[in-house]
Amino acid sequence: MVGVRAWKPGDAGDSIFEIIHGRFEDHLLHGGWNYQSIDMKVGIDVEMMEKFAEELEGLIELDPRGGHFLQRDFETGVKRAAVASKCRELFQAFYQTKGYDNFDHAVTWVAYQYRVMLSHFREKYTGYLKIDAVSRETAPTHPEWLKKIYKKLKDVEVESMPQAAAYPRRQHPLPAFRAPEDDERQSAMLNCVFNCLARLH
Secondary structure, eight states, X not given: OXXXXXXXXXXXXXXXXXXXXXXXXXXXXXXXXXXXXXXXXXXXXXXXXXXXXXXXXXXXXXXXXXXXXXXXXXXXXXXXXXXXXXXXXXXXXXXHHHTOSSHHHHHHHHHHHHHHHHHHHHHHHHXXXXXXXXXXXXXXXXXXXXXXXXXXXXXXXXXXXOOGGGSOOOOOSSGGGOOGGGGGGHHHHHHHHHHHHHHHO
């Protein structure tokens, strides 16, 4: 869905927090966020996505167009959840165990994983629409929990995006996807990303 506007840019962070914080502690106690793909289009893992079904459903209810949120807004929500009283020490242990550079790096990574899962959800829905109506009911690659969330999708009007000047250019959250001018820190950060991925296997 190229060119789709983000949902209420600059204002969505608190709403995202309200959706994800209920399961945040549980994820920290059970291995964290181990979604393997960092690509918005490929590497869909429905089994892993199901572990986040409650949050995905809430995020789609918030933005029923498919959950289009800015990275910075998602980081706001994740950061608030990470510093909540019950999660503060757990999150610190999580990012140190997984090999993240620091608190902010871990927040960026977790926020990005949520956004990848939302993108993969949209890809699954696109594929679902291509299946004939009869076969959809029994399609094994579209379990009931997914179809339940599909029903929440709809077109809604969103506020116009603010002028670009209000949002200065920002690096892509993952170094592998940054523009050439961001290369001075890319090598070190790539090593960190690959080390983190290695620890997830």
